[in-house]
Amino acid sequence: MLEQQKKDSFAVHGAASIKIKDIISKIVADEANALLNLELNMPDEAVLFVEKIINTRGKVIFSGIGKSGLVAQKIAATFSSLGIPSIFVHACDALHGDLGMMQQQDLFVGISKSASGEELECVYSVLNNRASDSVLICCSSGQLCSLARLVIRLPLQKEACLLNLAPTSSSTLMQVFGDALAVAVSSIKNFNKADFAKNHPAGALGRRLTLTVQHFMHGGLLSPTISLETKFSEILYTISSKKLGVAVVVDGSNKLLGLITDGDLRRACDKFGPSVFDKKAADVMTLNPKTIDFAKLAFNALEMMDKFNITSLIVTEHDNIVVGVIHVHDLIKAGIKA
Structure with missing residues (x-):
């Protein structure tokens, strides 16, 4: 009797394990397809964005709220490591004093899946009063689209989330798009291994690229x-x-x-x-x-x-x-x- 119960238990857990693996595989496939769709439908504005970054005399300031804010942090870090002066400023902090670090020669880049949000709306309004340059990366139309000087709408079909709610495919699209921009700009600027080493002096990577x-x-x-x-x-x-x-x-x-x-x-x-x-x-x-x-x-x-x-x-x-x-x-x- 006990032996049979054990076998039944293993059978149930085995079936559950297979189902979980199928779900995970489907999510990965959905996000991969979202990236493929981005490759095939890359917005023409991406070229204008790269030109703006190259011509910017100041730094590139990335900002966002929630998951989009986390994506913005990562993109800013990638830009900096590839020799493009960049920082992240949380939209809420920007409204409470951090706008002071944004200078006339800087380029502001907001990231928002829905192209909406009171905090970013206020930030863009202030920047427009200053005649500062700005970009918006989004996945749909919203109020912010009318405020940013350049809008890049990424072709999101649906989220990988089974409920089509949690930022999954959208955050992946914005993250990969940001990485691609950083690599493109650094390549155009002829950023090389020696330059990379100057920004990474510590750790195994730094030792590999700097120690003689x-x-x-x-x-x-x-x-x-x-x-x-x-x-x-x-x-x-x-x-x-x-x-x-x-x-x-x-x-x-x-x-x-x-x-x-x-x-x-x-x-x-x-x-x-x-x-x-x-x-x-x-x-x-x-x-x-x-x-x-x-x-x-x-x-x-x-x-x-x-x-x-x-x-x-x-x-x-x-x-x-x-x-x-x-x-x-x-x-x-x-x-x-x-």
Whole structure:
């Protein structure tokens, strides 16, 4: 009896699980279709909007209420990260003093699904009295359409919400549209990786785009440099004590001559046998080893090591002068990833 109840319970939960998955899949499909419809019916005003942003001498100010306000916050953050000076101002806060941060040269962008709302209506009225430029992103016609200087109505057919009430497809449309605008403007302005790094100096992304080989290299007394005449036993000691798995062979001016790795030592032992201890660096080194300039990005060093399946690179400056060694473990430890 108890066993049968368990089976019946599993059957019910299994059926419910399948139904839930179907519902989720349908919502995702509905929102994907809403985006496809936007792609196929992109408003012509989008081009005018991009031109306004490019020609704006001040910052772009995004604003909204409720879910639209949250979308506006995200779009403002995306714009800023891509080098377009932008901020978010809540419409209610704007009416209680924050209008003071809006200057004549700024571009105001309101976001409202229904193109209505007393707070934004008041903000647009104040901006019109100031002769300030403004844009409205919406999904339907409303009172705000008559107040904004440029209106962009996105082609919303219905919400993904089963009740067709909660902002789902509409918020997705506005979010994706905002992202597309930001990328388009940054592309036109030739915003590149170096510019991106200036706005993201912290975290793994910042380290990847800003830190150079010089930051991680083992230089000076920590550099495992030896001469052509260094004996085999001293080579062993250098590789072991410096803990980088290599010894770099240089001349009197620290110019690169060759490299000796753990593998080179093993091959030398196989080749020369016991007499290997009579050999010098010139007898066992590898010529033309891989190098990298000290000013290159650490990320480039990791890419190079990954490409050639090696764990370290010799760091050089002009005329192939050795200044240190960079090891893959130091990069991975710092969060630099290929």
